[in-house]
Amino acid sequence: PIPTNTLEKQLELRKNFISSSLSLSYKEPIHMVRSAFQYMYDAKGNTILDAYNNIMLVGHCHPKVVEAGQRTFARLNTNTRYVYNELQSYSEKLLSKFPDSLNKIFFVNSGSAASDLAIRLAQTHTQKNKIMVMEHGYHGNTRMGVDISHYKYQHQGGAGKKEYILEAPMPKIFGSGFDTEADACTHFVVKTQSEIEKYRSEIGAFIAEPIIGCGGQVPLPKDYLRHIYPKIRAQGGVCISDEVQVGFGRLGKYFWGFQMYDVIPDIVILGKPMGNGHPIGAVITTREIAQSFENGLEFFSSFGGNPVSCAIGEAVLDVIQEEQLDGQAQQTGSYLKGLLADLGKRFPELSDVRGEGLFLGVEITDENNQPDKKRAHYLKNGLRNSNILIGTDGPEDNVLKIKPPLYFNRDNCNMLISHMEMLLRKK
Numbered sequence: 001p002i003p004t005n006t007l008e009k010q011l012e013l014r015k016n017f018i019s020s021s022l023s024l025s026y027k028e029p030i031h032m033v034r035s036a037f038q039y040m041y042d043a044k045g046n047t048i049l050d051a052y053n054n055i056m057l058v059g060h061c062h063p064k065v066v067e068a069g070q071r072t073f074a075r076l077n078t079n080t081r082y083v084y085n086e087l088q089s090y091s092e093k094l095l096s097k098f099p100d101s102l103n104k105i106f107f108v109n110s111g112s113a114a115s116d117l118a119i120r121l122a123q124t125h126t127q128k129n130k131i132m133v134m135e136h137g138y139h140g141n142t143r144m145g146v147d148i149s150h151y152k153y154q155h156q157g158g159a160g161k162k163e164y165i166l167e168a169p170m171p172k173i174f175g176s177g178f179d180t181e182a183d184a185c186t187h188f189v190v191k192t193q194s195e196i197e198k199y200r201s202e203i204g205a206f207i208a209e210p211i212i213g214c215g216g217q218v219p220l221p222k223d224y225l226r227h228i229y230p231k232i233r234a235q236g237g238v239c240i241s242d243e244v245q246v247g248f249g250r251l252g253k254y255f256w257g258f259q260m261y262d263v264i265p266d267i268v269i270l271g272k273p274m275g276n277g278h279p280i281g282a283v284i285t286t287r288e289i290a291q292s293f294e295n296g297l298e299f300f301s302s303f304g305g306n307p308v309s310c311a312i313g314e315a316v317l318d319v320i321q322e323e324q325l326d327g328q329a330q331q332t333g334s335y336l337k338g339l340l341a342d343l344g345k346r347f348p349e350l351s352d353v354r355g356e357g358l359f360l361g362v363e364i365t366d367e368n369n370q371p372d373k374k375r376a377h378y379l380k381n382g383l384r385n386s387n388i389l390i391g392t393d394g395p396e397d398n399v400l401k402i403k404p405p406l407y408f409n410r411d412n413c414n415m416l417i418s419h420m421e422m423l424l425r426k427k
């Protein structure tokens with residue numbers, strides 16, 4: 001048995017067993033022992049406010065989700081080669097959240113497995129190999145996941161862009177130099193369309209997140225996808241929306257990110273919050289694309305769609321609905337965004353506050369309007385010392401990421417803001 005007494009001992013054991021290619025948050029890592037709703041508890045007995053872990057969508061250890069998992073695991077766990085009610089029941093409920101055209105599900109166990117499968121589906125359906133990806137996008141840790149993730153292949157010791165990958169510039173409005181969102185949108189649409197033109201008839205899929213998380217919580221210009229999707233389809237490709245970060249009501253008004261932009265994708269990738277911490281992912285697609293995949297090669301996932309995962313996934317949907325957590329995300333999100341914007345008026349280093357619902361980003365810049373990673377990390381670490389979790393990301397790692405469990409309330413927002421203000425005053 002491994003002694004669990006001290007952080008130092010845990011770190012020593014971890015160093016022995018675990019590759020250092022896995023990162024640890026913070027210079028002084030946190031030894032977590034327990035969690036509930038929007039709070040985590042460390043081994044020292046501190047209560048930590050979680051403004052970061054979006055996977056725990058309906059709250060850490062939500063009792064209804066835990067109970068659904070325990071009850072089903074104690075009764076039956078098997079795979080999709082047998083018939084059990086949970087698969088149909090969950091599929092029906094999940095699909096009811098989508099437009100009619102998206103009506104077939106493949107269950108897997110992670111966002112990475114989902115993005116990998118989505119690309120296979122797209123390439124099989126279109127018989128086209130090239131994939132257009134978004135600059136600074138992230139879609140997964142498999143070989144394919146890394147191939148389609150500019151964030152990985154271009155940064156962090158990646159091996160560069162593969163020949164079958166095409167890149168769309170990240171359509172970030174802030175800092176683009178255009179006076180209006182419409183002008184910025186036109187600029188990015190024209191650039192991306194000319195790239196599509198170059199490879200006309202060769203592009204099997206276009207994949208993008210509705211708000212680019214690793215790019216630094218960057219929403220797309222409102223009309224961007226409405227121009228890009230038709231262009232991709234006109235040359236025979238399909239459009240994939242990666243909803244792993246933003247799906248399931250986090251955006252408040254929009255249950256799915258693609259709804260922000262008034263488009264309907266051909267393939268949707270789900271993960272993270274889907275199981276509130278239990279490993280589930282899925283690909284949702286059209287009947288036609290699913291049919292192209294029915295070519296004699298069986299699709300089987302040992303754990304994808306098992307009864308326990310389905311029961312947990314269904315409980316998550318039930319909790320969102322019963323507790324109206326998407327409405328909470330909208331209300332608390334706009335309250336918090338307002339507070340952050342006010343703070344930005346007093347502290348110009350908070351140069352852009354963006355995002356939707358409880359998926360927010362704050363760009364931190366210096367006196368010369370340049371990305372200020374140091375100050376962003378000062379804030380992240382300062383908050384950690386006050387027992388509040390947030391993250392940083394973006395190409396320059398200067399964007400604060402705020403994406404808490406949807407239980408996050410106004411008092412929690414006030415606490416986050418007052419601690420940020422204290423830190424900004426000290427600097």
Ligand code: PMP
Nearest residue numbers: 110111112138139140244245271
């Ligand atoms: N897509 C997006 C947008 C993600 O953020 C992630 C995970 N960070 C993935 C896919 C991959 O999901 P997983 O880590 O569950 O494999």
